[in-house]
Amino acid sequence: EAGVTQFPSHSVIEKGQTVTLRCDPISGHDNLYWYRRVMGKEIKFLLHFVKESKQDESGMPNNRFLAERTGGTYSTLKVQPAELEDSGVYFCASSPYTDTQYFGPGTRLTVL
Amino acid sequence: KQEVTQIPAALSVPEGENLVLNCSFTDSAIYNLQWFRQDPGKGLTSLLLIQSSQREQTSGRLNASLDKSSGRSTLYIAASQPGDSATYLCAARPSNDYKLSFGAGTTVTVRA
Numbered sequence: 241e242a243g244v245t246q247f248p249s250h251s252v253i254e255k256g257q258t259v260t261l262r263c264d265p266i267s268g269h270d271n272l273y274w275y276r277r278v279m280g281k282e283i284k285f286l287l288h289f290v291k292e293s294k295q296d297e298s299g300m301p302n303n304r305f306l307a308e309r310t311g312g313t314y315s316t317l318k319v320q321p322a323e324l325e326d327s328g329v330y331f332c333a334s335s336p337y338t339d340t341q342y343f344g345p346g347t348r349l350t351v352l
Numbered sequence: 353k354q355e356v357t358q359i360p361a362a363l364s365v366p367e368g369e370n371l372v373l374n375c376s377f378t379d380s381a382i383y384n385l386q387w388f389r390q391d392p393g394k395g396l397t398s399l400l401l402i403q404s405s406q407r408e409q410t411s412g413r414l415n416a417s418l419d420k421s422s423g424r425s426t427l428y429i430a431a432s433q434p435g436d437s438a439t440y441l442c443a444a445r446p447s448n449d450y451k452l453s454f455g456a457g458t459t460v461t462v463r464a
Contacts, residue, residue, distance in 0.1 A: 244395075271450070282356070283441070285451035296451065331395065340386065341452060345395035 242266065244344035246332050252350045258320040261347045265314070265334030272315050273341060274307060275299075278328035286330075289315060301326075322351045354379045356444055358455035366463050371429035373458045375442035380420045386452065387416050387427050388441040396441065400427070404447065432462045 245264045253259050265272045274286040286305070287297040291312035300307070304323070309315040319326055329348050333341040355378040365371060375385070384403045388396040400409045400416040402425065408417040413430040429436055439459045443452035 246395075273451075275452070275454075282456050283443075283452075283454040285453075288450060296449075299451065333396075339384070340398055340401050342398065343388070343396035 244332055244334050244342055246330075246344040246347050248347060249345065250348045250350070252352065253322055254352055255324055256321045258318065259322055259349060261317045261319075261330050261332075261349070263315045263317070263332030263344060265332070266336075266342055269334035269336050269342075270312070271335045271337070271341075272309060273333040273335075274315070274317055275331045275333065275343075276328050277331070278325070281328075283331065286317075319349070322349075324351050327351045354382075354444055354446060354453040356442060356453050356455040358440075358442060358458050360458060361456065362459045362461075364461040364463060365432055367432060367434060369432055369462075371427075371432050371436070371460060371462075373427040373429075373440050373442075373460070375425040375427070375455055377423045377425075377444045377453070379444075379446065380423050381447045382420065383445045383447045383449075385416075385418055385425050386443045386445070387414075387425075388443065390439045390441060390457070392438075399440075432460075434462045434464045436460060437462050 247262045272289040277283045285299040288295040289309045306318045329346045331346045333343045386401045387399045402418040415428045439457045441457045443454045
């Protein structure tokens with residue numbers, strides 16, 4: 241069974257540009273989460289989808305971040321416009337219920 | 353707000369020595385606690401998940417204990433090997449929520 245996949249693995253963009261990160265959860269997992277780790281900090285929760293609905297987006301830092309999960313399958317996280325402080329590693333996780341969360345390899349975002 | 357602390361931040365041991373990694377959390381109202389392993393540039397691999405009603409979980413050379421009343425979890429790795437070198441993270445899930453609160457991790461180096 242394929243695990244959680246994320247694309248791209250690494251993205252380098254200029255400040256002010258737009259970047260879209262993609263996450264494909266494990267097939268059949270209704271729950272999808274986004275987390276991120278910025279330099280020197282702990283991994284922090286961003287938001288949680290149940291199927292296509294946003295269950296909780298309390299961790300989203302500001303309105304420059306937009307997450308979608310059309311059709312309840314893959315999810316995208318768009319940052320527009322990107323700022324320097326958005327640099328970090330963005331992780332996606334999925335779970336069948338709200339138990340063990342299975343994490344993807346992460347997308348390393350560098351904003352110059 | 354849940355605060356998760358992992359001490360020490362880094363640990364270096366000779367091969368064969370047993371490893372003891374500590375995780376403490378401030379809010380004892382947790383649903384479960386999960387231990388992860390992260391290799392450089394890679395995602396998070398779930399090692400063990402302990403439900404709040406459990407005292408410990410074991411998988412091979414790994415054993416994790418949980419003491420909710422004192423807000424502590426310990427991960428034991430028996431007879432360490434160089435392949436155990438990685439960063440180990442613990443994450444607490446609250447009883448009324450699903451977002452994981454992570455510690456900063458303990459980076460382990462096992463010397464051959």
